[in-house]
Amino acid sequence: MKLRINEDSGLIKKGFTLIELLTVVSVISVLSSLMLTGIFAAKSKTRTVVCANSLKQLVHSWQMYTDDHAGSLAESFFFRDGRIPGKVNKHAWVLGSMNSQEGLFPQLNRTVPDAINPNGIRQGTLFPYNRSAGIYRCSADKSRTQERRRVRSYTMNGWIGGYPVAGQDHYRIMKKQSDLIHPPPSQLWVMIDEDHDSIDDGWFGVDMIGKVGLIDMPTDRHSNGFNLNFADGHVERWRLEDERSRNWDTLPVSNRPTNPDWTRLKTSTTGLKDEYRHQGY
Helix, strand or coil: CEEEECCCCCCEEEECCHHHHHHHHHHHHHHHHHHHHHHHHHHHHHHHHHHHHHHHHHHHHHHHHHHHCCCECCECCCCCCCCCCCCCCCCECCCCCCCCCCCCCCCCECCECHHHCCHHHHCCCCHHHCCCHHHHCCCCCCCEECCEECCCCEEEECCECCCCCCCCCCECCECEHHHCCCCCHHHCEEEEEECCCCCCCCEECCCCCCCCCECCCECCCCCCEEEEEECCCCEEEEECCCHHHHCCCCCCECCCCCCHHHHHHHHCCCCECHHHCCCCC
16 A cells, blocks of 8 residues: 655545555456356256256156056157057157157147147146146256247156167066166166257167167256156266267267266166076177
């Protein structure tokens, strides 16, 4: 601080030097930056918690559905109905696709894209157990269609109530609660927060052999990680470890060399059928 004498009054006045002012400004700038970083981190953590809570409510709905249907598991695949060839499966947990390309994914309503049509959720088999459409979308998901937020961020393990990946029939498709053996419910994921550039229907495909790679991709919007729920009702956050999983342009994402994110995911997806478990697969 600099002291100077007023020539008229003879009083001593105090003032800041330029260096002192710059120092104060710098300190304020650093503190502001730290505060903003803390606020951003807190918001990010809150969104992760809200997402986890949504997934917990969804897996509870899935469990209640199973209890009400004599142990049968909710179906995951919408665009193929084994009972009526060529028709969509209206008994899936959700209907429609977040991908609005009409040629690839026929829409429920030609005037409203599935991505912003809540009827795809309301007509799903789990909706009666929790009538809040908001729990189907991650709070951190900012993806939009026609300037409106998409209605869904989550997809279901394709090996649960679904169909096998082509050429992988020796792995178990779980149709009944009694099928939840390998892996056990505490290690078997049911629903996952999928990347907005990957998500379409409600079926999340996992290549159990690894030759194709990561067919569908989890999101990285939770600090390079994603949430997923498990058959016993708990929710976890997994971090994407491989650079290829965090920065990809096209699907499938390569599994050569082996991608640790694929390894972890497939281990908790399904297991070999009993007749194949001891045959070297």
